[in-house]
Amino acid sequence: MSKHFGDFKAVDRITFDVNEGEIFGFLGANGAGKTTAMRILCGLSFPTSGQAKVAGYDVYRQQEKIKKHIGYMSQKFSLYDNLTILENIEFYGGIYGISRGEIRQRGDALVKTLGLDKEAKKLVGSLPLGWKQKLAFSVAIFHRPRIVFLDEPTGGVDPITRRQFWDMIYQAANEGITVFVTTHYMDEAEYCNRVTVMVDGRVEALDTPARLKRQFQSDSMDGVFYQLARKAKRTSD
Amino acid sequence: MMVEVNNINKTYNEGEITAVNNVSFAVDKGEIFGLIGPDGAGKTSIFRILTTLLLPDSGSARVDDLDVVKDYQEIRRRVGYMPGKFSLYQDLTVEENLRFFATVFNTTLEENYHLIEDIYQQIAPFKTRRAGKLSGGMKQKLALCCALIHRPQVLFLDEPTTGVDVVSRKEFWEMLRKLKQQNISILVSTPYMDEADLCDRIALMQNGSIMSIDTPANIVESFPKNLYAAKAGDIYTLLKQLQGDEVVESCFAFGEALHLTFKSDQDADNTVKRIVAEQQLDDLEISRITPTIEDSFIRLMRENATETETDGK
Known part of the structure; x- marks a missing residue:
C-alpha cells in the first residue's frame, strides 16, 4: 500500500498482516508515515495504490463498514469532558447503534469493573488523567470491535497507570480483539506480539521483539529502534 | 544558587x-x-x-x-x-x-x-x-x-x-x-x-x-528492597501468577521482564528457587538486578498512595 502527496511518498509500498487477537506494535520516527497509514486503515483516507483490508473490509470501497468494526483511541481524542462517565458511554454506544437497554446493562457492568461506581455520574473532566485514559479505552472497545487502533494511548500517564493500561490491552486481546498500537515508550514495544518499525514511509523491520533484538544485536527495543530510525532521511525535514 | x-x-x-x-x-x-x-x-x-x-x-x-x-x-x-x-x-x-x-x-x-x-x-x-x-x-x-x-x-x-x-x-x-x-x-x-x-x-x-x-x-541506591527480574516466554501469565503469590510484595512489567520485590528479603534465594520450581515454566529465569529510576518512582508512588487505585497487586 502507498500514499503519495504530490511527489512526497508518505507511505511507500508497505506490506504486512495482523493476526486476529494479536497485539501489533506500529513504531516509527516522527514523520515516518505512521499516522498516514493509520488514517487509511481507519477508513479516513484512500491509499494512492496497493490493497488493504481491515476486519475483512476493503479500504477503497467499504470505508463505512470499516468504521463500524473498528475502535479508535488516542492520547488527544478522548472523551467529552462535560459529559458524565455514563453519558459518554451512552453517547458512544448510541453512535455505534447499540440498543438503549444493552448500553445500560453493559455500561453499569463496565463502570463496576473499572471501580468507578461512585464516579459514574460525575463529569469526565473531573477525573484524573489515568482514569480518563482507562475509561477512553473501555469506551473504544464498548461496541466490541474486531480491531482497536490505539495512537500513543499512554503518553504523559504515570508509570503505574501505564502498566494497568497494558493489563487492559492484554485482556482485550485475550477476548479476541486485535490491538494495533503506536507508542514512544520502547518498553511498551516489548509487550507487543510483533512490532513493525517504519522509516521514511517504508516498513524496515517486522518481527517479534525477541527476534528483532537478536537480528540487531541489541538487548532492548530502544537499541533496535535507534539503529533503524537513525538512518531516516526524513526526520530532518 | x-x-x-x-x-x-x-x-x-x-x-x-x-x-x-x-x-x-x-x-x-x-x-x-x-x-x-x-x-x-x-x-x-x-x-x-x-x-x-x-x-x-x-x-x-x-x-x-x-x-x-x-x-x-x-x-x-x-x-x-x-x-x-x-x-x-x-x-x-x-x-x-x-x-x-x-x-x-x-x-x-x-x-x-x-x-x-x-x-x-x-x-x-x-x-x-x-x-x-x-x-x-x-x-x-x-x-x-x-x-x-x-x-x-x-x-x-x-x-x-x-x-x-x-x-x-x-x-x-x-x-x-x-x-x-x-x-x-x-x-x-x-x-x-x-x-x-x-x-x-x-x-x-x-x-x-x-x-x-x-x-x-x-535515588536508585536508596531503593529499600532487593529487586529481581523474571523472564519467561509467556510473560503475561507469569505476571498474573506472581502478583497472586503471597510472598510477592510488588510485581510490574518492565519491557521483556517483570520486576518484583518480596515482602521479606530474608532467605530470598530460597524464595526464588521455590518460585522457579513451582511455576514449572522451563524458560523461567529470575535474577537480582539494580533498580532503575522508574522502579524507584513506582515504589515511591505506592508508598505515598492514599487511593487504593494505585495498588500493584
Whole structure:
C-alpha cells in the first residue's frame, strides 16, 4: 500500500498482516508515515495504490463498514469532558447503534469493573488523567470491535497507570480483539506480539521483539529502534 | 544558587485543585535539574511561577537571586523559557523568528550566534521555511535557539521531548549537555523516566508534590528492597501468577521482564528457587538486578498512595 502527496511518498509500498487477537506494535520516527497509514486503515483516507483490508473490509470501497468494526483511541481524542462517565458511554454506544437497554446493562457492568461506581455520574473532566485514559479505552472497545487502533494511548500517564493500561490491552486481546498500537515508550514495544518499525514511509523491520533484538544485536527495543530510525532521511525535514 | 524555591503552593478553581503542594528545591549554577513526573504532577505550574507568568498562592522563589514576584521584569530579561506547547510564530520563517526574539531582548542574532551555532546549523538549511511547516524535531530545535538567543542565565524547558521519537530525544539531550558546559543552568521537565539519568539532580513529582530529590544514582541506591527480574516466554501469565503469590510484595512489567520485590528479603534465594520450581515454566529465569529510576518512582508512588487505585497487586 502507498500514499503519495504530490511527489512526497508518505507511505511507500508497505506490506504486512495482523493476526486476529494479536497485539501489533506500529513504531516509527516522527514523520515516518505512521499516522498516514493509520488514517487509511481507519477508513479516513484512500491509499494512492496497493490493497488493504481491515476486519475483512476493503479500504477503497467499504470505508463505512470499516468504521463500524473498528475502535479508535488516542492520547488527544478522548472523551467529552462535560459529559458524565455514563453519558459518554451512552453517547458512544448510541453512535455505534447499540440498543438503549444493552448500553445500560453493559455500561453499569463496565463502570463496576473499572471501580468507578461512585464516579459514574460525575463529569469526565473531573477525573484524573489515568482514569480518563482507562475509561477512553473501555469506551473504544464498548461496541466490541474486531480491531482497536490505539495512537500513543499512554503518553504523559504515570508509570503505574501505564502498566494497568497494558493489563487492559492484554485482556482485550485475550477476548479476541486485535490491538494495533503506536507508542514512544520502547518498553511498551516489548509487550507487543510483533512490532513493525517504519522509516521514511517504508516498513524496515517486522518481527517479534525477541527476534528483532537478536537480528540487531541489541538487548532492548530502544537499541533496535535507534539503529533503524537513525538512518531516516526524513526526520530532518 | 540560580533557582531557589521555598514552600511554593498553587491551587486552581478557588482551592479545589491543588497543582503545587509545598514544593521546595534549588538549582545550582551550571546544573541540569530535572522535574520528573506524569501529566498533572505540577511541573508546568512550577515553570510558570519561576518564569513570572503565574503567582504562587504562598511560598517564595528566587531566580538568579531575584524575587519572582517583586523583580519579575528583571527576571524576564535573564531567563529563557521553552513552554511545553510550541509557541513561536507559525507564519514567520525560522530566521524571522530568531531575529524577532533577539530584537525583543535588545540583542542581535550575530551577537550571540556562538551560543546557538551547533543547534542552528541543523536547521539552517530550512531558515526560509515558515515555523508552522517544520517537523516536530525541527520546531523543538528552533524553540531552543529562540530561548537561548539573549544569553539567559537559566533555561526553563517544559517537556521539550514529549511526543518526540527516540532519535530526536537523544540529540536534544546531547545539546543540553553542551549548554551545561557554557555554565547555563537548566531546569527541565519530562515524563520519560529514562531521561532522568541524564540530569545532575532530579525531583520525582506526583500530584503536585515532590516525592524525592537527589542525584539519579542516589535515588536508585536508596531503593529499600532487593529487586529481581523474571523472564519467561509467556510473560503475561507469569505476571498474573506472581502478583497472586503471597510472598510477592510488588510485581510490574518492565519491557521483556517483570520486576518484583518480596515482602521479606530474608532467605530470598530460597524464595526464588521455590518460585522457579513451582511455576514449572522451563524458560523461567529470575535474577537480582539494580533498580532503575522508574522502579524507584513506582515504589515511591505506592508508598505515598492514599487511593487504593494505585495498588500493584
